[in-house]
Amino acid sequence: MLTRYLVLLYLKYFSLIFIALVFFFVGLDYIQNAKSLPNSANLQILYVVYKSFYAIDVLLPIATVFGMLATKIYLIRSNELVAIYSIGYDKKSVIKPFFWASFFIITLFMALHTTSFAYANENADNIKKHSLIASSTSNLFFKYFDYYIYFKRLYPFRKKAEDVRIFKLDDGKLKELIKAKVAYFEDNRWKIKRAVLVENRFNGKKEITIYKNKNIDLLEGFKPKILDSVYEGKTSFSIIDAFYAIKLLKEQDVNIQKIKAVLFAQMIYPFFAPFLMVIIFYFVPITQRLSSITFFSFAAIISSLIVWGLLFTLVRLSFTAVLAPEIAILAPIVILAIIALLFYKKF
Numbered sequence: 001m002l003t004r005y006l007v008l009l010y011l012k013y014f015s016l017i018f019i020a021l022v023f024f025f026v027g028l029d030y031i032q033n034a035k036s037l038p039n040s041a042n043l044q045i046l047y048v049v050y051k052s053f054y055a056i057d058v059l060l061p062i063a064t065v066f067g068m069l070a071t072k073i074y075l076i077r078s079n080e081l082v083a084i085y086s087i088g089y090d091k092k093s094v095i096k097p098f099f100w101a102s103f104f105i106i107t108l109f110m111a112l113h114t115t116s117f118a119y120a121n122e123n124a125d126n127i128k129k130h131s132l133i134a135s136s137t138s139n140l141f142f143k144y145f146d147y148y149i150y151f152k153r154l155y156p157f158r159k160k161a162e163d164v165r166i167f168k169l170d171d172g173k174l175k176e177l178i179k180a181k182v183a184y185f186e187d188n189r190w191k192i193k194r195a196v197l198v199e200n201r202f203n204g205k206k207e208i209t210i211y212k213n214k215n216i217d218l219l220e221g222f223k224p225k226i227l228d229s230v231y232e233g234k235t236s237f238s239i240i241d242a243f244y245a246i247k248l249l250k251e252q253d254v255n256i257q258k259i260k261a262v263l264f265a266q267m268i269y270p271f272f273a274p275f276l277m278v279i280i281f282y283f284v285p286i287t288q289r290l291s292s293i294t295f296f297s298f299a300a301i302i303s304s305l306i307v308w309g310l311l312f313t314l315v316r317l318s319f320t321a322v323l324a325p326e327i328a329i330l331a332p333i334v335i336l337a338i339i340a341l342l343f344y345k346k347f
Contacts (some may be wrong), residue, residue: 006097014067034323038131053120061273062308064102068194068277072284082287091347095281102274113266116240154180156224159185192217235319237262261318261325269329278340
């Protein structure tokens with residue numbers, strides 16, 4: 001009964017605080033960027049929706065901490081916390097519902113990053129800059145094993161490339177040349193339509209063979225968003241795309257630190273919230289007679305914001321490859337978890 005009551009009370013305060021933070025974030029952003037947005041009402045609505053998703057991405061972890069603080073303040077002011085302790089419950093019994101509720105919310109939040117939710121901010125920026133949801137990338141040139149590929153224009157969300165040129169080298173010699181007006185990503189590979197294939201053969205003498213209207217399948221697993229994000233230096237990846245990118249690029253000895261940083265930021269960084277909740281709960285007074293609730297609330301909020309700000313800064317530094325993701329993201333969360341465990345044992 002106690003667990004159910006505390007979880008429901010926590011979810012109530014968490015929802016109120018979370019919605020308020022998202023509205024404030026999106027409203028402030030819209031006021032700042034309203035003049036830069038296209039005149040289309042539909043695009044403006046889509047911009048607000050995508051920015052709301054981005055606000056969820058940024059604010060949800062800290063909102064779980066603020067929800068716990070608001071719930072605890074209510075319990076203290078109503079003397080319910082004293083009553084809970086007086087009937088035989090200890091601090092461990094009280095903190096567990098908050099910890100596991102927060103942990104479950106963060107897990108669901110992490111699962112959202114396996115979908116197109118991860119690209120919400122990129123879509124919003126595309127609307128502001130190009131008046132389009134799906135922008136294109138121009139003059140994309142990259143290496144894939146023995147192939148050198150050039151896309152004059154890539155449309156990641158449409159899974160389409162235009163003006164394709166592919167060169168295959170063998171011992172430093174040009175073996176194949178593929179030219180096509182368009183290519184589509186289908187069935188987990190790039191399908192090049194109506195291509196012109198030029199083959200060079202070196203069997204004692206040089207032979208050139210030209211094939212027209214060839215349909216060719218290449219670049220298995222190289223998703224359009226992976227191409228766009230990796231080779232344009234973006235940090236927009238879903239968890240699934242990030243795993244694909246690491247697998248593909250690791251085989252080619254390409255630096256994957258930035259992609260690992262994005263993956264760590266989505267899968268590890270948000271879990272600072274439940275650990276921080278345990279640490280803060282250690283200092284929660286039992287009753288307002290023993291200490292100033294106003295001072296405690298102010299100190300707890302400021303401390304939470306400082307920790308959140310430092311961790312967020314470290315995440316951004318890992319995105320720019322200034323710090324390795326293991327140092328910037330993994331290590332601080334592990335340290336926070338150890339501190340939380342030590343405090344938990346003292347309850």
